[in-house]
Amino acid sequence: MDVTTATRATPTIGAKKEDTVFNPKGVLGKDDFLKLLVTELQYQDPTDPMDTEKILNQTSQLATLEAQTNTNKTMKKIADVFQSSSQFAAIGAIGKMADLGNDDVRLDEDGRVSFDIYFPDSVRNGTVEITDSSGRVVKTLPLSSLEKGVHTFTWDGGTAGGERAEAGVYHVSAHYLDGSGEQKKSRVGIYPVESVRFDGSEASLKLGSHYVPLAQIKEIYEG
Incomplete structure (x- = not known):
């Protein structure tokens, strides 16, 4: 049985109803693989045992992938927080002085x-x-x-x-x-910083008669 593509494990004749592995969303996580592994081990043909090493390797790889996915989600949340903080910092610059450095x-x-x-x-x-x-x-x-x-x-x-x-x-x-x-x-x-304009995730400060991206400003200080 190829556990990398299965979305429903058909139980062997004689299996109990509660042993049936059912995944309505068609997505397999590491817990689903473990359930499949236990079910296969329980009802495998003794004369032709399954390759447990293959499933264990796949389960290990899936757990690693899940950990990386969770890490990426966490990093995105952190990036969103920093982005929001940067925008609020830009609003706080109104009334202060900005130096373009040239x-x-x-x-x-x-x-x-x-x-x-x-x-x-x-x-x-x-x-x-x-x-x-x-x-x-x-x-x-x-x-x-x-x-x-x-x-x-x-x-x-x-x-x-x-x-x-x-x-x-x-x-x-x-x-x-x-x-x-x-x-x-x-x-x-x-x-002096007169106002702040947001274009998507980028903040621009009004300096004189122009709006300048925050990234191009070298220094902001009290006037």
Whole structure:
């Protein structure tokens, strides 16, 4: 008898009704295999005994598989708990500061680039500096009076000399005087967390005018 495919064990003539092994769902677990083994041993033909070693090996393999399945289920539950915890942690970030870990903006070949800068204080005056990878100032944008908060700027790709800057990655920082005349600095990439949006299992935080996946944020801290 092939115990790997059977869903009902037909008892030998003379077997008691309560000895019948019946599985209405057609699924065999390790306990079902043990019942089949006991039944076969009880009613086997003495002149042609069954291969008990084969059934024992199959039962052992099934028990191992069941243990692995239970472990996988447990790990999935743990992963779900951590995922939920991560989402709640993202909600707790609202009102705090998030740092993307860089001040980069990318300029296309023929386009322009818009970027956000957060000013934690009101601005009296100052400048926004756009520098290349070597630290050379490519363009300076003037700052006039601004309120505290996130402000959007647009760079048309022109350089201080009136030429077109090469496409690539540039760095943006701001140097300004606040309302009390104190010198301050800010840069692209640091913003207050305004809200959280969930797309399936992924959380994104609203930083400035964009939503950024939580995985791309390097640091969250009190403002």
